[in-house]
Amino acid sequence: MDSKRDKEQDADFEKITALLLKSRTGEFDLESILFLKCRGLGIYDLGCIGECINLERLDLSGNNITSLAPLASLRLLAVLNLSANRISTLEPLSGCDSLQSLNVAGNNISSIENIHCLQSLRKLENIRLKDNTYNYTNPVCRSASYRNILLEMFPHIKVLDGERVVGRGSDLYQLCKDIDDTIKAGLYKNGQLPEHPDCKPWVDDSYWEIKRTNNAIIxxxxxxxxxxxxxxxxxxxxxxxxxxxxxxxxxxKKQPKQYAV
Structure with a gap:
């Protein structure tokens, strides 16, 4: 009996329904949902998720999703994690005008042409198509020119596959890379790097300060x-x-015992 009930519950998770959304978020009104995490539930049908029109952050990683059509109506979506699914086309995301961060590592995106549709997303700053930590990738990543082509396609991108390419952080990355290159070139003198009296601090004094914003996700x-x-x-x-x-x-316990005389 329990086995049958478990199968019925699993079947409910194969498709996103209003009941599933309410149980995961505690919201009765789908338009009130701002954050949603449905990770590793075996979902293959996004169902009514398009009704959550105010969604800002969505995690659907580790499912069996192939079609992203219902996501086209999510105009306020800023962060989207679709890693470890079975997605081959990103076309429906071209309507997600607010998208800033997209993770599609571990899918079936086979060519650069499948990514062209994202060029209209002017706020997109972070794209991940491979993740070495979890050994996630896409067929398109096998191309030797894949990285350079993507950087040309998206000149405003700040982070590609988890690595800073422009903006704050990229300077530090480049500095560390230059140090590594210097070490490899054997420019040590007596075990130390040459002195550079005019060198400046790596980052400004205010670099590590946490800056508050009105962004709901942050x-x-x-x-x-x-x-x-x-x-x-x-x-x-x-x-x-x-x-x-x-x-x-x-x-x-280590103190010596005292005996009365």
Missing amino acids: EEAYKQFSDVLHECRLLNNRATHMISQTERSLSL
């Missing part, structure tokens, strides 16, 4: 980071207290 990420940081501090305090108690207990 605000949500900032809140989650703050919550995790707070939890880590509590755990650290608890661990310090337990270590202190243990050390005190061990210290008492």
Whole structure:
């Protein structure tokens, strides 16, 4: 009986329904959903997801999706993760005008022509077609010229396959690369790099400051980071207290026994 119930539940996950969306988000009105994560549920049909017209962040990684047609109506979508699916065409995404970050690593995108449709997305800054961490890729990535062609196609791209190509961070990446090249070239003198009195700091003093914005996605990420940081501090305090108690207990055990005379 339980096996039959499990199969019925699994079948529900094969297609995105209003019931599934409400159970995953707690929202009764589909238009109120801003963030949605449906990772690894075996979904192959996006169903009514197009009704979530105010979606800003969507994670559908690790499913069996082949058609992206229902996503065409998501004009406010900014972050989209479609990694590890069975997608071969990205054409429906050409209508997602607000898209900033797209992850399609681990799919079936076979040629550069399948990516041309994204050129109209002026806000797109981050594209990932391969991810070495999870060994995800696409057939198009096998081309030796793939990277250069994409950078020419998308002159505003800041991050390609997880690597900064322009903007803040790319300078630091290039600096590290130059240092590596210098080391490989054997320019060490007595085990040290030559001195450069006119060298400047790698980044400005304000580089590492967290800047708050009105972007809902960044605000949500900032809140989650703050919550995790707070939890880590509590755990650290608890661990310090337990270590202190243990050390005190061990210290008492090591003291020599006193006998009354």
